[in-house]
Amino acid sequence: MDTKALREVAAAAIISDGRLLLAQRVGPPELAGMWELPGGKIEPGETPAQGLRRELREELGVDTVIGGRIGVDVPLPDGMVLRAYRVSLRDGTPTALEHSAVRWVAAPELAAADLVPNDRAWLADLVATLNAG
Numbered sequence: 416m417d418t419k420a421l422r423e424v425a426a427a428a429i430i431s432d433g434r435l436l437l438a439q440r441v442g443p444p445e446l447a448g449m450w451e452l453p454g455g456k457i458e459p460g461e462t463p464a465q466g467l468r469r470e471l472r473e474e475l476g477v478d479t480v481i482g483g484r485i486g487v488d489v490p491l492p493d494g495m496v497l498r499a500y501r502v503s504l505r506d507g508t509p510t511a512l513e514h515s516a517v518r519w520v521a522a523p524e525l526a527a528a529d530l531v532p533n534d535r536a537w538l539a540d541l542v543a544t545l546n547a548g
């Protein structure tokens with residue numbers, strides 16, 4: 416029997432001045448060029464907030480404050496689960512260190528963006544959050 420806890424992939428809804436940060440994937444080939452909420456796998460021994468802060472430092476070169484959840488849990492293969500968190504910037508300007516580009520989008524551009532399929536599950540919640548701000 417497999418008693419391992421679900422491995423989590425955490426993704427960041429970084430919102431600033433009414434816009435959301437999107438990052439463009441470099442791979443795998445089926446996702447390359449599509450846009451995602453940046454983040455990554457939480458390592459054993461990390462809380463989701465610790466792991467997500469680490470990933471955002473590595474991927475974007477920024478220091479962040481991790482807030483509450485947004486949107487549904489998205490099941491991934493291999494017993495992993497993808498979860499999104501609200502995030503605010505504490506220091507630094509997001510830079511594409513591991514993506515091909517980053518960009519800030521307001522609600523209309525978000526709705527039209529070529530998002531990775533998993534992240535589309537959060538689209539309505541993200542648009543509502545941007546429109547509320």
Ligand code: DCM
Nearest residue numbers: 424426451452453454455456533534
């Ligand atoms: N992933 C996703 N959406 C995100 C971040 C990650 O669908 N916003 C998926 C892609 C991979 C897995 O999570 O299947 C691990 O991410 P990565 O390849 O970036 O380590």
